[in-house]
Amino acid sequence: MAADRDTALEALYRDFAGLNMEGGWHRRFPALWPEPRRNFLPHVWHYADVKPILDRAGELVDTQQAERRNLTMFNPVEGNIYSTVRTIVAAYQMIKPGETARAHRHTPNALRLILEGRGTSTVVNGKQVEMRPGDVLLTPSWAWHSHANDGAEQCYWMDFLDVPLVHLLEPMFYEPHPDGLEAQVEKLDEAPIAFRWEETQARLDAEQTRIGSDAPVTVELGPARLDTIALHMLRIAAGKATEPSRTTANAIYAVVRGSGTARIDGETLPWSFGDTIAVPAWRAHSLHADTASVLLRVSDEPVMRAFGWLRSEPA
Ligand code: GTQ
Ligand code: FE2
Secondary structure, rough: OHHHHHHHHHHHHHHHHHOOOOOOOOOOOOOOOOOOOOOOOEEEEOHHHHHHHHHHHHHHHHOOOOOOOOOOOOHHHHHOOOOOOOOOOEEEEEOOOOOOEEEEOOOOEEEEEEEEOEEEEEOOOOOOEEEEOOOEEEOOOOOOEEEEEEEOOEEEEEEEEHHHHHHHHHHOOOOOOOOOOOOOOOEOOOOOOEEEEHHHHHHHHHHHHHHHHOEEEEEEOOOOOOOOOEEEEEEEEEOEOOOOEEOOOEEEEEEOOOOOOEOOOOOOOEEEOOOEEEEOOOEEEEEEEEEOOEEEEEOHHHHHHHOOOEEEEEE
């Protein structure tokens, strides 16, 4: 009797499979689980390792060949060759004096954090804005953008894009500018897409004064202008640390000033200027500053919030 049933079930499962179907009670891997899994891994990329490699790329690859001289950071999780965390990719980019990175547009949202070098500007939908160290500049979805170095120094920055989210959801469009560069360009010192380092510092100072202690402070770069990405600047005084917490938002931290360690899920990872720290969803983490530090946090919080999936708690 039981053997008959087993045989009948096997036939049933074969018939499911033949229709590209599977029984919810029969799947080899569950589709639902109690809380976010440890998929993507905590990881730190060190700018000190990257910079000489970017310089070597600068000798071998020009901006004719490479539309962007960028190095993306792929999370070391098995099978991944692109994303830094599930929804966001981060990259380092370098442009040499006299070079131009051609105009294009794409549906992914992007932003840049300038690390080193003066005299480079970006043109976003015809508005030319200088990029200076510590500045954060936005390239919203479908905005034309190009970069040009009219100065005497190599310019290094970090890019963050929601390309992995676009890959997951599929609405990818990309278009090179028909003329290579936008024809009508207006130079601006202030623009809604530019968050200047001086302004960020002043806001962090004001927040530090408001809380009346040397506990870590955070300001949001906003009002939010990218639909999928939230930007926060976090200042941690020397010897201080953030409270351990976890959140469903996937985050990448970039070190704007200072040095310290990240404690992520029991691992201790050192960081210093220009480094990139991947903190995937639901990983308990805190940041400890050895010297006075400022970090940019790039996260998919707006996506989580939009769908009611944002949960954050002490850990
Ligand atoms: O500067 O426009 O790192 O389109 C990846 C894709 C930078 C850019 C990246 C891009 C850009
Ligand atoms: Fe781009």
